[in-house]
Amino acid sequence: MWMAHEPMAFFDGRLMPLKDATINIATHAFNYGTGVFEGLRAYWNQAQQELFIVQPGPHYERLLRSSRVLHIEVPYRVDELVEWTIELLKANHFEEDVYIRPLAYKADPAVKVGLSGIQSAFAMYAIPMGDYVPTGGIRVQVSSWRRIADNMIPSRAKVTGAYVNAALSSEQAKMDGYDEAILLTDEGQVAEASSSNLFMVRRGVLVTPPVTDDILEGITRDLVITLARDHDIVVEERSIDRTELYSADELFLCGTGVQLAAVVEVDRRPVAMGEAGPITRRLQEAYMALVRGDAPRYRRYVVPVYHR
Numbered sequence: 001m002w003m004a005h006e007p008m009a010f011f012d013g014r015l016m017p018l019k020d021a022t023i024n025i026a027t028h029a030f031n032y033g034t035g036v037f038e039g040l041r042a043y044w045n046q047a048q049q050e051l052f053i054v055q056p057g058p059h060y061e062r063l064l065r066s067s068r069v070l071h072i073e074v075p076y077r078v079d080e081l082v083e084w085t086i087e088l089l090k091a092n093h094f095e096e097d098v099y100i101r102p103l104a105y106k107a108d109p110a111v112k113v114g115l116s117g118i119q120s121a122f123a124m125y126a127i128p129m130g131d132y133v134p135t136g137g138i139r140v141q142v143s144s145w146r147r148i149a150d151n152m153i154p155s156r157a158k159v160t161g162a163y164v165n166a167a168l169s170s171e172q173a174k175m176d177g178y179d180e181a182i183l184l185t186d187e188g189q190v191a192e193a194s195s196s197n198l199f200m201v202r203r204g205v206l207v208t209p210p211v212t213d214d215i216l217e218g219i220t221r222d223l224v225i226t227l228a229r230d231h232d233i234v235v236e237e238r239s240i241d242r243t244e245l246y247s248a249d250e251l252f253l254c255g256t257g258v259q260l261a262a263v264v265e266v267d268r269r270p271v272a273m274g275e276a277g278p279i280t281r282r283l284q285e286a287y288m289a290l291v292r293g294d295a296p297r298y299r300r301y302v303v304p305v306y307h308r
């Protein structure tokens with residue numbers, strides 16, 4: 001792909017060309033999956049000639065919480081991480097929608113299964129990204145892979161190695177002709193999709209699994225709950241049975257990557273009329289206006305990069 005500027009990364013405490021931001025093959029995180037990461041988006045607003053980072057504060061708070069679980073030391077505060085993100089995006093001269101990937105990881109070249117006495121490192125890069133999955137209507141499969149339970153690999157921490165679970169389930173779904181996988185907990189309740197949270201509408205109530213059902217505590221999930229309540233939609237956090245998915249009036253996935261994606265079919269059964277429902281569409285519209293910096297009421301959820 002032709003790019004006008006050399007892609008830049010943040011590595012070793014400074015900005016440098018992405019091609020030079022490389023690690024040793026003996027790095028602990030590469031060998032054992034002992035890293036934590038985040039996925040943020042920034043949206044380009046053509047009319048305002050501005051790039052807006054969505055909820056950087058909550059993403060970096062979660063990164064620091066994930067780091068604590070794995071005894072990874074991050075030498076920056078949340079506000080410093082936000083500032084470096086702005087510097088990174090500026091250095092890349094982005095004028096398009098982008099995805100930002102910060103990583104904190106066990107960096108020593110150590111053949112040792114453990115967490116203490118191993119140096120940590122922090123790195124970050126960003127790439128242009130449009131829609132990750134189609135948002136108009138996707139077909140999903142309830143996976144035969146189960147969602148990792150909190151006592152196996154902490155599900156509320158975004159651990160690099162844990163994404164083998166996501167990769168296996170989403171690969172199976174694609175090989176079986178679906179767009180995405182829904183994973184159940186080890187007890188058989190609905191947890192979430194391979195890399196997004198799930199919402200269901202039943203009898204006018206918006207329902208999502210609680211944070212104690214082995215989900216990643218999604219930042220988009222919190223935002224959807226806020227937007228729904230602001231639209232006078234009743235929200236309930238409770239466990240969801242598998243077959244409730246077959247009886248749902250509406251279903252959608254949400255996450256930084258997938259944004260808000262309507263689900264129109266589960267295990268070859270149409271969701272209601274087999275198209276995105278009215279509550280889903282209202283929330284999609286509100287979400288996209290918010291993230292692009294077009295909703296004055298929700299301006300505090302986005303941080304501008306170029307004009308501050």
Ligand SMILES: Cc1ncc(COP(=O)(O)O)c(C=O)c1O
Binds near residue numbers: 039166196197256
């Ligand atoms: C497993 C998993 N669940 C849920 C989400 C959604 O989280 P967020 O809205 O914070 O991006 C993601 C994406 O980061 C994820 O990887």
